[in-house]
Amino acid sequence: MEEERCQDVCGYIRSLIARGELHLGDRLPTERALSQALGVSRGTVRDGLRLLESMGVLESRQGSGNYLSNNMGHYLVQSLHFMLLLGEIDYASINRMRRAIELQSFRIAVQACSPAQIQSLWRIQDEMERTRSAETDEAFHAGLIELGGDPLMRIISDALSDVIGRLIGQVLSHGAQEMLVQTMDSHRRILECLEQRRVEAGCAAIARHYDIVDAEITRWQAEQNT
Amino acid sequence: MEEERCQDVCGYIRSLIARGELHLGDRLPTERALSQALGVSRGTVRDGLRLLESMGVLESRQGSGNYLSNNMGHYLVQSLHFMLLLGEIDYASINRMRRAIELQSFRIAVQACSPAQIQSLWRIQDEMERTRSAETDEAFHAGLIELGGDPLMRIISDALSDVIGRLIGQVLSHGAQEMLVQTMDSHRRILECLEQRRVEAGCAAIARHYDIVDAEITRWQAEQNT
DNA sequence: CCACATTTGTACGTATGTATC
DNA sequence: CGATACATACGTACAAATGTG
Numbered sequence: 370m371e372e373e374r375c376q377d378v379c380g381y382i383r384s385l386i387a388r389g390e391l392h393l394g395d396r397l398p399t400e401r402a403l404s405q406a407l408g409v410s411r412g413t414v415r416d417g418l419r420l421l422e423s424m425g426v427l428e429s430r431q432g433s434g435n436y437l438s439n440n441m442g443h444y445l446v447q448s449l450h451f452m453l454l455l456g457e458i459d460y461a462s463i464n465r466m467r468r469a470i471e472l473q474s475f476r477i478a479v480q481a482c483s484p485a486q487i488q489s490l491w492r493i494q495d496e497m498e499r500t501r502s503a504e505t506d507e508a509f510h511a512g513l514i515e516l517g518g519d520p521l522m523r524i525i526s527d528a529l530s531d532v533i534g535r536l537i538g539q540v541l542s543h544g545a546q547e548m549l550v551q552t553m554d555s556h557r558r559i560l561e562c563l564e565q566r567r568v569e570a571g572c573a574a575i576a577r578h579y580d581i582v583d584a585e586i587t588r589w590q591a592e593q594n595t
Numbered sequence: 596m597e598e599e600r601c602q603d604v605c606g607y608i609r610s611l612i613a614r615g616e617l618h619l620g621d622r623l624p625t626e627r628a629l630s631q632a633l634g635v636s637r638g639t640v641r642d643g644l645r646l647l648e649s650m651g652v653l654e655s656r657q658g659s660g661n662y663l664s665n666n667m668g669h670y671l672v673q674s675l676h677f678m679l680l681l682g683e684i685d686y687a688s689i690n691r692m693r694r695a696i697e698l699q700s701f702r703i704a705v706q707a708c709s710p711a712q713i714q715s716l717w718r719i720q721d722e723m724e725r726t727r728s729a730e731t732d733e734a735f736h737a738g739l740i741e742l743g744g745d746p747l748m749r750i751i752s753d754a755l756s757d758v759i760g761r762l763i764g765q766v767l768s769h770g771a772q773e774m775l776v777q778t779m780d781s782h783r784r785i786l787e788c789l790e791q792r793r794v795e796a797g798c799a800a801i802a803r804h805y806d807i808v809d810a811e812i813t814r815w816q817a818e819q820n821t
Numbered sequence: 822c823c824a825c826a827t828t829t830g831t832a833c834g835t836a837t838g839t840a841t842c
Numbered sequence: 843c844g845a846t847a848c849a850t851a852c853g854t855a856c857a858a859a860t861g862t863g
Contacts, residue, residue: 374851386680393681399828410852415829423649424674426681431829432860439683441674448650448667452747454612455619455652457665462747469699469748473691521678521688522695525751600832625847636833641848657848658841 374409378417381407382427386437397427397435445528453532460586463533468579470526471510472572474517475559479568482516487564490516494556501549503538509556516563537582540589548585555581600635604643607633608653612663623653623661671754679758686812689759694805696752697736698798700743701785705794708742713790716742720782727775729764735782742789763808766815774811781807 381403385391397403400418404411418435421427425441452458478486490512497505507530514526541549555578562571607629611617623629626644630637644661647653651667678684704712716738723731733756740752767775781804788797 373849383677383680386677393683401828412853413851416850419645420649421677423646424670424677426674426677429829430860431858432827434828434860437681439678439681441678444650444670444674448652448670451609451612451647451650451652452665452667454609455663455665457619458747462745465699465703465745466696466747466751469695470692472698473695477691519688519691521684521692525692599830627847638834639832642831655848656841657839658846660841660847 374407375413375416375420377407378403378409378414379420382417382421391437393437393439395437396433397437399434439524442524442528442531445525446531449528449532460533460536460590461583463529464579464583464586467510467526467529467533468575470522470529471513471575471579474514474519474522474526475563475571475575476568477518478513478516479563479566479571481518482563484564486516487560490560490563494553494560497556498553501541503534503541506537506541506552507534513559536586540582540585544585544589548581551581552578600633601639601642601646603633604629604635604640605646608643608647617663619663619665621663622659623663625660665750668750668754668757671751672757675754675758686759686762686816687809689755690805690809690812693736693752693755693759694801696748696755697739697801697805700740700745700748700752701789701797701801702794703744704739704742705789705792705797707744708789710790712742713786716786716789720779720786723782724779727767729760729767732763732767732778733760739785762812766808766811770811770815774807777807778804 382391382397391397397418398406400411400414403414407414418427418429422429423444425439425444426437427435428438428440429435449458449463453460490509493505493509493512497509511523511527511530514523517523541552555574558574559571559578562568562574608617608623617623623644624632626637626640629640633640644653644655648655648661649670651665651670652663653661654664654666655661675684675689679686716735719731719735719738723735737749737753737756740749743749767778781800784800785797785804788794788800
């Protein structure tokens with residue numbers, strides 16, 4: 370067997386992108402058209418397309434077609450879940466990564482973001498003061514990353530938040546009141562530093578914030594094991 | 596058709612892991628055994644296993660079997676290549692992420708790494724002074740991340756280095772001599788700060804290093820377009 | 822609202838290639 | 843060499859979603 374014809378499918382799509390004939394959001398040729406163009410069966414075309422789908426390069430819509438997309442995050446989330454399950458990584462590791470991304474985003478945001486953007490973060494923070502929900506906490510951090518404006522950091526950060534989200538929710542709802550107060554204190558301090566364009570103080574506030582979260586997660590997990 | 600039997604395969608493997616009956620490196624039941632146990636065809640089993648393979652959860656070895664592994668990085672690399680191709684991210688974005696990871700790893704390493712570990716980095720740096728190769732540059736940064744000891748940062752950092760590696764190689768070999776001198780200067784400064792456990796100075800050195808690299812990449816890309 | 826063609830989704834069976842042991 | 847196990851491809855059938863007339 371000559372083998373690897375499904376790699377040809379990937380390569381063909383890749384070349385269409387490289388030649389500028391396909392862009393993000395575009396619909397691919399139908400699977401039957403591809404199978405005729407490349408002289409392979411539809412099943413083989415599907416194997417190739419599913420490879421691309423598993424990398425988040427395209428998205429299939431039943432009854433409609435295959436479209437170029439960018440949902441790498443989706444598969445990143447699943448990978449992270451399995452890595453957690455296999456004990457290859459832990460929540461502390463995920464949080465270290467979130468901390469690294471947030472610090473870098475903050476440094477960029479301090480130099481680039483507008484007062485209006487800061488205001489929108491204040492509104493999210495105000496809502497969190499009222500609801501004390503994990504969703505608003507996630508929105509706050511996602512908003513901070515967004516200010517950095519880096520697409521890769523946003524994708525990875527979103528995936529990390531998704532994976533750790535449930536845990537944060539449990540910690541927030543069952544954790545000590547003191548921790549909640551500290552969390553929202555540090556949120557406010559971060560925004561104040563952002564407004565006053567104080568880079569180092571802001572980074573210190575972010576570091577303190579994650580120290581608090583890390584400590585609480587550790588404490589909460591120890592409690593679960595009893 | 597009852598559909599989604601290939602998801603059952605994923606779920607079954609997942610449950611085997613969760614129940615502690617399968618660990619990293621273990622060999623899975625044969626495809627025929629799985630197809631009998633779950634009452635599906637071998638092709639369906641393969642569909643399920645390939646889903647897991649695409650997430651880096653398992654690795655297939657022809658003639659031997661399917662093994663639980665952790666090569667999420669491999670697929671991360673391919674995703675990143677496509678994202679670059681589609682213009683969803685650029686090299687600057689990748690470098691921002693590398694900078695963020697390296698800064699965080701450095702902060703951890705300063706507090707935790709041994710003199711022997713620092714010595715091994717000096718040896719890599721000595722080799723780079725001689726060879727001025729992209730490989731030793733990559734080894735230097737990988738070593739720095741390694742000192743941080745975080746598995747997630749290592750995986751993501753390796754993938755990023757892989758994607759940007761060729762570009763770094765071209766920049767190093769065709770770039771200005773002045774840039775090479777600056778690069779190795781900053782490498783040495785980073786190691787000196789690590790030895791002297793000077794956190795902030797070390798972070799500043801890392802930031803300077805990436806500023807140099809970013810500027811050179813920008814300059815080099817502009818040159819390519821002429 | 823219905824009917825219909827199109828397109829992808831899923832599964833099965835079969836055949837053959839190829840690496841491992 | 844032979845048995846085992848995965849790799850790849852093809853063909854077929856039907857399900858389900860979409861879009862259109």
